[in-house]
Amino acid sequence: MAALPTIVVLISGSGSNLQALIDATQSGALKAKIINVISNRKAAYGLERAAQAGIPTQTFSLKQFRDAGKTRVDFDIHVATAIQALRPDLVVLAGWMHILSPEFLSHFPGENVINLHPALPGQFDGAHAIERAFEAFQQGKITHTGVMVHKVIADVDRGQVILQREIPILKTDKLEDLEARIHSVEHEIIVEGAQAFLNALQK
Numbered sequence: 001m002a003a004l005p006t007i008v009v010l011i012s013g014s015g016s017n018l019q020a021l022i023d024a025t026q027s028g029a030l031k032a033k034i035i036n037v038i039s040n041r042k043a044a045y046g047l048e049r050a051a052q053a054g055i056p057t058q059t060f061s062l063k064q065f066r067d068a069g070k071t072r073v074d075f076d077i078h079v080a081t082a083i084q085a086l087r088p089d090l091v092v093l094a095g096w097m098h099i100l101s102p103e104f105l106s107h108f109p110g111e112n113v114i115n116l117h118p119a120l121p122g123q124f125d126g127a128h129a130i131e132r133a134f135e136a137f138q139q140g141k142i143t144h145t146g147v148m149v150h151k152v153i154a155d156v157d158r159g160q161v162i163l164q165r166e167i168p169i170l171k172t173d174k175l176e177d178l179e180a181r182i183h184s185v186e187h188e189i190i191v192e193g194a195q196a197f198l199n200a201l202q203k
């Protein structure tokens with residue numbers, strides 16, 4: 001039987017999207033094996049989720065690099081080298097809150113780094129997208145937002161879209177209502193997006 005495609009997941013926080021990927025690999029909804037989880041924050045609960053699933057983890061601290069007189073690019077190259085050593089078929093950014101440099105991306109010419117972003121293409125690039133969408137809705141500028149999975153390029157959140165889904169914003173919504181609706185969709189689309197990428201890889 002052919003070996004399953006391998007995935008390395010990068011996180012910075014709670015890891016609920018990592019958990020969705022873990023659950024999907026265990027149920028068979030995602031035909032792949034998560035071989036490593038990397039966090040840039042040692043307190044990230046996602047590391048605990050990985051450990052509970054028996055997945056090896058690594059933590060890399062930008063602060064430690066800076067304290068050692070090294071640069072953001074030194075950090076990126078170190079992380080990229082650690083990932084390259086594992087030779088994954090796919091790298092998934094699941095709440096990885098660090099902008100990756102071109103030097104990092106140069107280690108992945110196969111464009112096999114994808115990201116989950118809680119907004120539609122070109123709407124709210126960058127951090128705090130959900131809050132910014134909610135504020136725009138309150139100002140009457142938008143009626144809906146969305147979630148997308150996209151390839152990662154140097155231009156943040158502007159890579160080729162793999163999957164996207166629109167999400168309505170209701171007049172009765174508080175921010176937490178929209179956050180819950182978005183997170184629920186995220187947990188589905190990150191699995192579907194990863195599988196879609198791997199399917200395309202195998203064609």
Ligand SMILES: Nc1nc2c(c(=O)[nH]1)N[C@@H](CN(C=O)c1ccc(C(=O)N[C@@H](CCC(=O)O)C(=O)O)cc1)CN2
Nearest residue numbers: 096097098099100115117126127152153154155156157
């Ligand atoms: N080169 C790329 N790097 C990253 C991408 C990308 O598309 N291209 N996606 C992001 C994920 N992301 C949005 O989806 C995102 C995450 C974080 C930031 C940001 O401003 N980070 C700050 C630090 C914020 C913090 O530490 O809380 C920073 O890096 O200075 C923007 C977008 C992942 N990287």
Ligand SMILES: NCC(=O)N[C@@H]1O[C@H](COP(=O)([O-])[O-])[C@@H](O)[C@H]1O
Nearest residue numbers: 013014015016017018094095118126
């Ligand atoms: N710009 C990237 C970004 O905002 N990512 C967001 O970080 C959260 C991670 O949650 P998690 O740690 O529970 O998976 C998710 O909402 C994800 O969309």
